[in-house]
Amino acid sequence: MMSYPELRYATPPEWVARIEERPLELLSDHAHNELKAAATAQAWLLKNTDKPRLVLELSKLASEEVEHFDRVIRLLYSRGGELQPIDNNPYAAELxxxxxxxxxxxxxxxLLVAALIEARSCERFVLLGEYLRDPELRQLYRDLTPCEMEHKDLFVDLVRESLPAGEADSRIEQLFDLEGQVVAELPFAYRMHSGIN
Ligand SMILES: [Fe+2]
Ligand SMILES: [Fe+2]
Known part of the structure; x- marks a missing residue:
């Protein structure tokens, strides 16, 4: 079986303590990420109607992301928070x-940027599920982690199906290296894909 690439930069657990100062901002940003992931998957599906496997995988992914969005905004609203206006994501823009x-x-x-967004979300969900002090939020992240792990692998598979083996793996390596630099350099923000500086 093919192995999957690993992230190059490990977020320190202190990131969780900082983000926990403003959980409503984290939830709003997280909700946007889920909805954006669903919308992107649907747009790609419509551009690839000649590829049945891709259509099915993206359809499944889009519906999972919509479910995640629903769960996150319900929690946000139950705490008196609001979905903030859409804001560009500096992490994705830099990548x-x-x-x-x-x-x-x-x-x-x-596809590779999507894989990285999923991989970094997943890494952060694991940390949040372990280190958040708030039990309800901690549980949210524990519940969502396995699904994001599958999404990351799906996008890597799709890249490997789209290119000859050597080319796919060298581009995967390049972009995973780049992501490690980007996340190490980004400033801290109350967002899922923020830096730590
Ligand atoms: Fe998700
Ligand atoms: Fe996802």
Missing amino acids: LSRSAGTRKDPFVDR
Whole structure:
């Protein structure tokens, strides 16, 4: 069986204590990520109607992300929070702009950025599920972790199906290396994909 790439930068657990100062901001940002993931998957599905496996996988993923969105906004509202207006995600923007110079296939890079977003979410969910002091929030992240793990692997599989083996693996390595640098350099924010500085 093919192995899956690992993230290059491990978020220190102190990140959780900082983010826990403003849980409503984290939940709002998290809700947006879930909805964006669903909308992106649906848009890709419509552009790839000739690929039945992709259509089925993206349909499943989109419905899971909508369910996650629903769960997160319910928790947000139950705590008196609000979904904040949409805001661009500096993490994704940095990944896309800093990989542009070496880009060969834009769709492959979008898939890889999706894999990285899922992988970093998943890493953060594991930390949140372990270190948050708030039991309800901690449980949310424990429940959502396994699903995001599958999503990350799905996008890596799709990249491997789209390119010859050597090319796929070298682009995967390049973008995982880049992500490690990006996340180490980004400033801290009350967002799922923030830096720690
Ligand atoms: Fe999700
Ligand atoms: Fe996901």
